[in-house]
Amino acid sequence: MIGLKIIIFLCVVMAMTNSIIGQNSTFIDEDCFQCLCEGATGCNSTAGCQSTYHGAEFCGPFxxxxxxxxxxxxxxxxxxTKPTFEDFKDCANDFSCAATIVRNYLQKLIISKKVDCNGDGEINCIDFxxxxxxxxxxxxxxxxxxTKYYGRFYACWNNTGSEDYS
Incomplete structure (x- = not known):
């Protein structure tokens, strides 16, 4: 009888844990990810690097x-072991590596800190x-x-069937 109670207790704890993890974990779904790329450059994988703001270079499809x-x-x-500016450009111009940059950045600065940029009570693609x-x-x-960024982003996002935020 004690064994059955322990099993039931563990099942309840696991169910509660899964529920909590599901509610508190935020990830970037593929629709959102695609729209971030669309917003940035129209998801142009040959965008290269451009000096745009005060001499800073912005590179790649994102x-x-x-x-x-x-x-x-x-x-x-x-x-x-010691990343260089060339490593930055190579990674930012490679779609897969650039995607890693975006995921890492959003994980570090938004998801892990639970930052709701627009104050709507949710952490979602708009915050990203x-x-x-x-x-x-x-x-x-x-x-x-x-801006072109917001115009392209919202056009893409609204086409995903997600809530219209424009």
Missing amino acids: HISWQYWLDAGSPSILDV ALTHKLGGYNCHQKDDRP
Whole structure:
């Protein structure tokens, strides 16, 4: 009888744990990920690097900056001990490596800290889009500027069947 009670207790604990994990864990689904890429460059895998803001270079299909890459832990295509600017450019211009940069960045600055950038009570793709555009330290700033990024992002997001946020 004690063995049965222990089994029931463990099942209840596991069910509660799974429920809590499901409620508190946030991930970037593929629709969101695709829309972040669409917003950045139209998901142009040959975007290369561009000097746009105060001489900073933004590279690849996700239009990633050197600082964004550093904040994401400096992932690289090759296993390097001391990452260089060339490692940044190579990774940001490689779709798979760039995707790792974005996932790491959002995990570090939004998901793990449970940051709700737009104050709607949820951490979702809109928060990820604001973070990707404004940075993890500035995502709460109101940014109503009509930009290509937001236009492309919202057009993509609204086509996913998700809630219309435009």
